[in-house]
Each structure stands twice: as C-alpha cells, then as structure tokens.
Amino acid sequence: MSDYRITAPVAEYSGNTGGCQFANGVYQGPVAPGPLAYMRAAGYTVEEIEPEPPHDPQATEDAPALTLPAKAAPKAEWVEVAVRAALAESPDVDETEARTKADAMTKDQLVELLTPKEGA
Structure with a gap:
C-alpha cells in the first residue's frame, strides 16, 4: 500500500473515514484501495506521497x-x-x-x- 496525503472537502473535518483518521481536514498515511476510490469519488484531494529514500x-x-x-x-x-x-x-x-x-x-x-x- 502506498502512502497518501488526503485533504477532506471540509477543511475542519476531524474523524475517521475508511480507516483514515483525519485531523483538521488532513490525513497522511497508507490507504486501502476501496476507501481510496471512495474518497476520490467524494471530492477528497488525493496526493500520492513519494517514499523517502x-x-x-x-x-x-x-x-x-x-x-x-x-x-x-x-x-x-x-x-x-x-x-x-x-x-x-x-x-x-x-x-x-x-x-x-x-x-x-x-x-x-x-x-x-x-x-x-x-x-x-
């Protein structure tokens, strides 16, 4: 699983979506394919994070x-x-x-x- 930086459509959102714990509208870490597809479809901004060398x-x-x-x-x-x-x-x-x-x-x-x- 790759790591992602995901920004919720609501900047103040803090909660769990698809196993990802958001704080102030942002989650960073691994995401399973199902929740990732949902978040993309629901208007979340999804950025794949390059792994550190x-x-x-x-x-x-x-x-x-x-x-x-x-x-x-x-x-x-x-x-x-x-x-x-x-x-x-x-x-x-x-x-x-x-x-x-x-x-x-x-x-x-x-x-x-x-x-x-x-x-x-």
Whole structure:
C-alpha cells in the first residue's frame, strides 16, 4: 500500500473515514484501495506521497566525528583514521586505494594531514 496525503472537502473535518483518521481536514498515511476510490469519488484531494529514500548510513551529515589517536600511537592507528576520514569525506572513495595512499605516507605526514589546524 502506498502512502497518501488526503485533504477532506471540509477543511475542519476531524474523524475517521475508511480507516483514515483525519485531523483538521488532513490525513497522511497508507490507504486501502476501496476507501481510496471512495474518497476520490467524494471530492477528497488525493496526493500520492513519494517514499523517502532509504537512510544512507555512510552519509557524512550523520557520520560521527573522527577520534584521533594519540600522537604516540602506532602508524597503523593513524592509517585506519585516515581511511575512515577519506570514506566519510566521499562515499565514492575506494577503500583499498585510500589505504594504499595512507600506507605510503609517514606517520608524521598522517598526523599533519589529520590534525585540525589552529584557527580553522
């Protein structure tokens, strides 16, 4: 069943029609075919709602901030953080390529790359 936004012909209508609970003339949600046909015939305004795209767990807006290892931590920890940072910055980044680039850097270069600059 698709979701719909249905507006009753009477703007103040609050009640149940065909299993749909209207409030102030508006219902939003799934509707069975029978009640949907009735509402269309009775002058209700019916709009099919586009489903929201599935949540992308790699979306940068939801990504937690990276925690940097201690400067004395082994290079491998800095490489892992560099790879996660590259993936968070762009989901199109190839993880193997990001790891290869990070592995080619020295630990000091990784620290410099990943440590936020003062005043930035």
